[in-house]
Amino acid sequence: MELSSVNNNQKVTVEDAFWSNYKQLVAEQVIPYQWKALNDQLPDTAPSHAIENFRIVAGEAKGDYYGTVFQDSDVAKWLETVAYSLRSFPDSELEESADEVISLMGRAQAEDGYLNTYYMLVEPDNRWTNLRDNHELYCAGHLIEAAVAYYETTSKREFLDIMENYVELIRSTFGSEDGKLQGYPGHPEIELALLRLFDATGKHEHLELAAYFIEQRGQEPHYFDMEKERRQSLGAPATWNDQNTNFGLGYAYMQAHLPVRQQQEATGHSVRAMYLYAAMAYLARQTNDAELQTVCDTxxxxxxxxxxxxxxxxxxxxxGEAFTDAYDLPNDSMYCETCASVGLVFWAKQMLLLSPDRKYADVLERAIYNGTISGMDLDGKRFFYVNPLEVNTYQAGRKDQEHVKQERQKWFACACCPPNLARMIASIEDYAYTQTEDTLYTHLYIAGSVETRLDELSIKLTQKHQYPWDASISVMVEGNGQFKLAFRIPGWCEGAAASVNGETLASDELVNGYLVLDRMWENGDQIELTLPLPVVRVYSNPKIGMNQGQVALQRGPVVYCLEEVDNGKSLAGLRLPRESEITAVFEENLLNGVVILEADGFTASESEGLYQSHAPMLEPIKLRAIPYYAWCNRKAGEMRIWTHET
Structure with a gap:
């Protein structure tokens, strides 16, 4: 299936068995399903009320506000997903629905440009009094991102105009000037949005406001302390966090523990960190700020x-949904929020735009094939908020694991993850390529084509392959002239081979992990890349105590897991011998078509007592592993990535 989009002067067409399926799923299933969720039309599911909140503000419905303080952001991310999907799947009925929501937002907007349904309905006199906890600027950011995406896809200005009016109010309210609030959001997001708005409009005031919010964060005296005093003087209602405990994490929870240029390690809420770091990298690129780039690299x-x-x-x-100490990576009580991995994808893209380096693209690829899409069923109608690496039914009742679900859920009261994942998938082509004046970089192997210009030359590349299951990659070049093409040789790949028009190239001479081909190109030139895909046994750093004596399996970018449905209960008792050969088999009718792994192994026999003086008997078993992202699509049960090796 050919799916086309135009972004940043690149026209990218996706004809990829893997990602075309996901993009079509978003267009045909996820967007309609999430629209029902936003309109409280899903049975046996907590209501969202997000659309209804806008109707109430606009005076077109009666009732009270319902939902989290950031309920508006779910609508924003749905609209952003629609914008990306329309690039590949034009749909006049869907576009009309989006236009109606945008018009509703316009009718709900206050005369001065303000637009936040929580404050307009619940605390109309307390705007901007709790930036720390109540997500006003976060919601504004998601609305801005959606407006930019919708404008870039449809060329319609209504949504963009609504949000530029809102931004004007925000600019008149916040800043370092006398008479303005010198605050910033507890949850970063508007920074990224303003930078995207700058790219879309060329208006430097948007860049300047983004820079202000980034640079003001964590400065002393601490704004959130002053804000609390101001809130008390105004008689604003107390909040859940009025003692500023932040789950015991202090200001690190909202990434405000230090000014950004002084930060040296990731701490606090992981999603907030990703959004902030992505914005920092974005700003460093826009302003050519070497110091800020160094901070991002650290x-x-x-x-x-x-x-x-x-x-x-x-x-x-x-x-705190947070980072902890270095090497503290528990598999069963972790958080691994879907939004955090999606945020990592956003950050990786910005780092690649700053400096094309394989280390960023390798992580980008790891996230998109594993920890992001694991957050959604293959039918697009159930979701994980957290993504465990191990599920043990014998631990299901533990207090520290009640956040870990053994099955994906229809929806969430806090539903940030489903639409966030949807917008990433709908725009997956935006992560495949970047370019400089004379070089086109291919970061992701997604079959299809890209059309762009290098040094005023029009060029087109067309990829053909069955990645990630097979990595024999054919690339046809259209374009005449001297320019550079750079192809990532993944860090997991050993023994890559390359040729142009049948002439073998030295594929071990890489620049920051990229095979750079600088030559006089002619229409029809053919590049062949072969990236071997052996099954790799992965061992963790000895400092990660919970993984010692265990091994994980990976093939190409895809991480594998063992499920109860294939291997029986008590997966902790499985053993994979070091000498066992692991075979890879493509099964077309399993889980939408996947490569599975099989190996001879053992399972520890059951015993009646808790402890015994002899090792358990080991019984032979055929171990069967599936891609991690596809687990829990057949039957609920145990799952684990790390397996004991003998």
Missing amino acids: LWDDVTKRKMYITGGLGSAVN
Whole structure:
């Protein structure tokens, strides 16, 4: 299926068995399903009330506000997903529905530009009194991002105009000037949005406001302390967090423990961290700020070398949905929120735009094939908020694991993850390529084509392959002239081979992990890349105590897991011998078509007592592993990624 979109002067067409299926799923199932959720039309599901809140504000319905303080953001992310989907799947009926929601927002907007249904209905006299907890600027950010995406897809200005009016109010309210509030959001998001708005409009005031919010964060005297005093003087209602405990994390919870240029390690709420770091990298690129770029790299190394799960999951603790200490990566009580992995994808893209380097694209790829899409059933109608690496039914009643679900849920009272994942999938092509004046970088192998211009030359690349199950990649070049094409050789790949028009190239001479081909190209030139896909046994750093003596399996970018439905109960008793050969088999009719892994192994026999003086008997078993992202699509039960090796 050919799916086309135009973004940043690149026209990208997706004709990829893997991602075309996901994009079509979002268009045909996820968007309609989430629309029903937002309109309280899903049976046996907690109501959202998000659309109804706007109707009440607009005077077109009666009732009270319902939902979290950031309920508006769910509508925003749905609209953003619609915008991306329309690029590939034009749908006049869907576009009309989106236009109606946008018109409703316009009717709900206050005369001065303000637009937040919680405050307009619940605390109309207390605007901007609790930036720490109540997500006003966060919601504004998601609405801005949606408006930019919708404008770029449809060229319709109504939504963009609504949000630029809102931004004017925000600019007149916040800043370092006398008479303005010198605050910033407890949950970063508007920073990214303003930078996108700057890109879309070219208006430097949006860039300046984004820079203000980023640079003001964590400065002393601390704004949130002053805000609390102001809130008390105004008689505003007390909040759940009035003592500023932040789950015991202090200001790190909202990424305000230090000014951004002083931050050296990832701490606090993992999603907030990802959104902030992505904005910092974005700003560093827009302003050519080498110091800020260095800070981003320092934080990148801390996250990816000390605090990231093998799936691209982030956040080791349910308390504060947060990072913990380096190498503290529990598999069963972790958080690994879907939004955190999606945020990691956003950050990786910005780092690649700053500096094309394989280390960023490898993490990007790890996240999109594992820790993000694991957050949704293959039918697009059930979702994980947290993504465990191990589920043990014998631990299901533990207090510290009550956040871990053994099955995906229809919806959530706090429903940030489903629409966040949807907008990422709908725009997956936006992560495949970046370019400089004379070089086109291919970061992701997604079959289809890209059309762009390099040094005033029009070029087109067309990829053909069956990635990630097979990595024999054919690339046809259309374009005449001298330019550079750079192809990522993944860090997991050994023995890559490349040729142009049948002439073998030296594929071990890489620049930051990329095979750079600089030559005089002609229409019809053919590039062949072969990336071997052996099954790799992955071992964790010895400092990760809970993984010692265990092994994980990975093939290409795909991480594998063992499920009860294939291997029986008590997965903790499974053993994979070091000498066992692991075979990879493609099963077309399983889980939408996947490569499974099989190996001879053992399972420990059951015993009646808790402890015994001899090792358990080991019984032979054929071990069967499936891609982690597809677990819990057949039957609920145990699952684990890390398996004991003997």
